[in-house]
Amino acid sequence: MILRILNLLFCLLLSVYCYGQSISSIGSPYVQNYTKSQYKAGNQNWSIDQGQDGVIYTANGDGVITFDGAYWEIYPLKNKVGARSVRVASDGKIYAGGKEEFGYFEKKNGKLQYHSLTYLVEPDIIQNDEIWKILFTGDSVIFQSFSKFYLLHQDKITTHYGNGEPFLFAHQATERIWLEKIPSGLSAWGPNGFTPLETRLTNVLVLLPFSANEILVGTAKEGLFLLNENGKATPWNTNSQLSQLLKEAQINNGIKIDNNTFAFGTIKNGIFIADKTGKILQHIHKRNGLQNNTVLSMVLDKQGNIWAGLDNGIDRIEVNSPFYYYKDIFGELGTVYTIKVFQDKIYLGTNQGLFYSEWTAYSYLQQLQFRFIPNSQGQVWSLETFNNQLICGHNDGTFLVKGNRIERISDWTGGWQNIQLTPNAPFFIQGNYTGIALFEDRQGWQLNYKFEEPKQAVLKLYPWENKTFWAVFNNSIQLLEVSTIDPSLKTLETFSFTEDFPDIQRITPTSIRGNTVFATDKGIFTYDKVLGKFDVYDDLNKSLGSFAQSARIKERDDATYIFINDGRFALVEWKENVIRIDSATFNVLENTVMKNYENVEFAADRFLFALDNGFVAYNPHFKHNLPIESPIIKGLQDISTLSSDSVRYLEIDKSIPYNHNNIRVLFSSPWYSSTPLRYQYQLEGYHNKWSSPSETPYIDFTNLSWGSYTFKVRAIATNGQVSNISQITFTINPPFYLQWPALLLYIVILVAVIMIIRRRIIEKIKQDKLQLRQKLRRRQEELLRREAEQNEKKFMQLKNEQLEQELEQKNRELANVATNIVYKNELLNNLQEELFHIKDKDGNKLSTDQLQKINKLVDNARSDERDWDIFEKSFNESHENFFKKLKADYPSLSPNDLKLCAYLRLNMSSKDIASLLNITTRGVEVRRYRLRKKFDLPTEKNLSEFLLER
Secondary structure (H helix, E strand, C coil): CHHHHHHHHHHHHHHHHHHHCCCCCCCEEEEEEECHHHHCCCCCEEEEEECCCCCEEEEECCEEEEECCCCEEEECCHHHCCEEEEEECCCCCEEEEEECEEEEEEEECCEEEEEECHHHCCHHHHCCCECCEEEEECCEEEEECCCCEEEEECCEEEEECECCECEEEEEEECCEEEEEECCCEEEEEECCEEEECCCCCCCEEEEEECCCCEEEEEECCCEEEEEECCCCEEECCCCCHHHHHHHHHCEEEEEEEECCEEEEEECCCCEEEEECCCCEEEEECHHHCCCCCCEEEEEECCCCCEEEEECCEEEEEECCCCEEEEECCCCCCCCEEEEEEECCEEEEEECCEEEEEECCCCHHHCCCCCEECCCCCCCEEEEEEECCEEEEEECCEEEEEECCEEEEEECCCCCCEEECCCCCCCEEEEECCCCEEEEEECCCEEEEEECCCCCCCCCEEEECCCCEEEEECCCEEEEEEEECCCCEEEEEEEEEHHHHCCCCCCEEEEEECCEEEEEECCEEEEEECCCCEEEECHHHHHHHHHHHHCCEEEEEECCEEEEEECCEEEEEEEECCEEEEECHHHHHHCCCCCCCCCCEEEECCEEEEEECCEEEEECCCCCCCCCCCCCEEEEEEEHHHCCCCCCCEECCCCCECHHHCCEEEEEECCCCCCCCCEEEEEEECCECCCCCCECCCEEEECCCCCEEEEEEEEEECCCCCECCCEEEEEEECCCHHHCHHHHHHHHHHHHHHHHHHHHHHHHHHHHHHHHHHHHHHHHHHHHHHHHHHHHHHHHHHHHHHHHHHHHHHHHHHHHHHHHHHHHHHHHHHHHHHHHCCCECCCCCECCHHHHHHHHHHHHHHHCCCHHHHHHHHHHHHHHCCHHHHHHHHCCCCCHHHHHHHHHHHCCCCHHHHHHHHCCCHHHHHHHHHHHHHHHCCCCCCCHHHHHHCC
16 A cells, blocks of 8 residues: 555656656757748837737737737727737736827727727826736736836726836736835735835846745846745845846846746847756757847747747747757758767767767756767768667768767778677678678777678668578669678579569668568568568558658657658557557658658657757657637638728628628637648538638638528647637628518519509500401401502503503504615615616716716715604604613713614614615624624623613
8 A cells, every 4th residue: 555655656746747847958949930021010029918719919019919820910009009018808808008008909800999098097197108017906907107007997097106116017926916116126016005025126027926935036137036925035046057147148027837947038148948946948049049039028828838029029939849959050060860879978960970969868958069079070871889889880981989089990981871680799781882891899890891792882781580681772672691700691582673563662671560571662561581572561551551651660669660751750659459650740840851861769758850950859758638729710801802902801790791792711720839730611501511621721702692601610730639619600691682672672563563564454455456446447448459459450551551552553663764764765775876877868877967966965865864863752752761871871882873772672684774874784793793892792692682671
């Protein structure tokens, strides 16, 4: 029973000790910098606090800055006054103070609305005051300036002075209010006024609970004190390094991290973290991550990490984290390729040489100071311990490491890997740039033999059994047997990457739970030595997922391994034959290591991971059981206004107009880590399945239909932890044409339409009756019209027949006229011919003069136009101004051409035409030809037909 109690007490003390020492001294915690270009406000951040919902509030020269893990926002005080102090009350109000101004913010629709309280104070009282501290006491709020403080109680403000003395700063510890009056010193303040201390303390900048009856007091010039409940102060650790450093760095503020740990912010030298004994656990400053060494304010967040408001920027320091970093900010170490803890020292092999620092069993309690080992400059590839001696594989050869110096034991370049086939064997085998070498322990390691074969780079070595080992080359793997008596190598098996494996690119022999396996980029294989072939390890590959393609597997113990795949790490544990894989915890290491040269070393209770610029120590025993904060749904935005200068926020508690149905939902989870959270969401009524995880802290929904929707969102941490669900319900109004006014209008319109239709139907019936009567009337009229038309047609037909008869008659008359003219012309021609044969009574022919006179008379008779005029007149009457139309269409026609056209239209023969024109028949043909040319008639077109068509 007593033994059980002792064991219980030991475990309890051990747990308390481990909790107090959760802040390691190996390296530094991760520091996340937020620059003024990110939060878009002034440099100085005078005060910082966190709300119950996890949101960070900072008093900045431009106003109060808020940060919820995704979005920065700034809210100025009244009249755009900057802020000097900010505190969040338990009821959610955010109190803030600045120059001649103080008040509080309240949240509404995801935004802060400011309410000034200075109207409760006379303007001349607050003139030139700046509110530097805000404290809560009971249900009252204290706003402190250097000349006075204002007490807000039940919406009334009372002003309090220091009995003629100005104030320095107000503090709150153990539920009491403390103010320093100048020059009286620190006093306790209560309802009955000020109570001076037994010990006068001045320039007090820090008051922190230390124990049940003591308060830790930090002063600017006199160091640290412990103040008991009787008001007596005694110096604390006056001879410690911490007290001296805080004096030199000018302490400015402080916070209590846990019951054993405190953090002190300074003006000159960043943040010091110390335990109750005064031992410095961490010093965080500009050289190891802090943006600025002047710390104006600090707060411990709900995750146990420190937020620091700096003279230039805001930093978050992950003191409550399993990862602590040693980073080579100034490039003094280079890229770390290998780590080894050996004989109270830690060695780092880098591309610049070999470095060391002191290391104890509990090195997380001490600071590391790395020093360069002389003559080790160049690339260090490996560090191995054989027979309690440290061997360094180097680009320039192989070295024996002895404390802070090295001794060369081989000139063969590129000692990539060294292995012992059996523990504590008097020899080890090395794979290097050009082959394999044998080293022997002859009271100190020496190069024994360089094998002639193989003559190529050896990438990996791994012991097998009975002095055999595996050697990996660029495109093959061989099983070799070594003889150390008469040094020789024998090749037992050779396997080609292309022929014996499924086109692998790399292979690494290693061990898992006592079995040799082969890690490749196509999964893990095992070797069947009976059949002499490799088989895929299907069961293990399925369990490992993407880490089945790991390039390296590092064994810590029989049940714990680190798998490494392309810069990613996973902790794989076998517990009761169940495989547990944790890769999320190590997501913070992505993109910080040298790919293909990743390395991890196990030292005491830490995992040491080599980084591009240092290393990180991981505490596998660290437990962080705090739940993730539920996401905050900041509000809804109308996407259509995103391109404008002012973003339109939609009011969640009111229905959203339909024309604003393109919505962006903003959300964030105030959970702060070096790797971003991911979010899953769903919109009930639109898509009822959870989305894929995404780091984007908003989602857009476009063209939402009208109705009610419930938006749900949850956050997922890198370790797979899922937050509670946050949700909001909002309603999108129907479009205006589906709302009650529109529906009422539709009813009115419908009734009006029905009445109009009814009236139209009645009118239609009347119209149909009228149209029927009109139709009957029109039908009768149509019958009469048709009858009249038929009569008219008959009349026209008779008239046309009459006209045709008249035309025929006229044509006959024209033909008769033409015939008479022809007859007359023929008679004149015959007469003229007879005249040439007439003789006088003496039988002589008539004289020439007589013949000429007669011929002239005959010619005159022949050329008399009166016959033609009569003919032309009659012809025009019969053929509707034939000559005028023809002359208009063909202006080049001559009078004789017109005559010829008329004769041709009458279909007269060439002989008759020749007689009428008093020319020969040949002359008629010539004229016809000329006439065709003028008409431009084609050959196949008959001239008479053409004229008849005119």
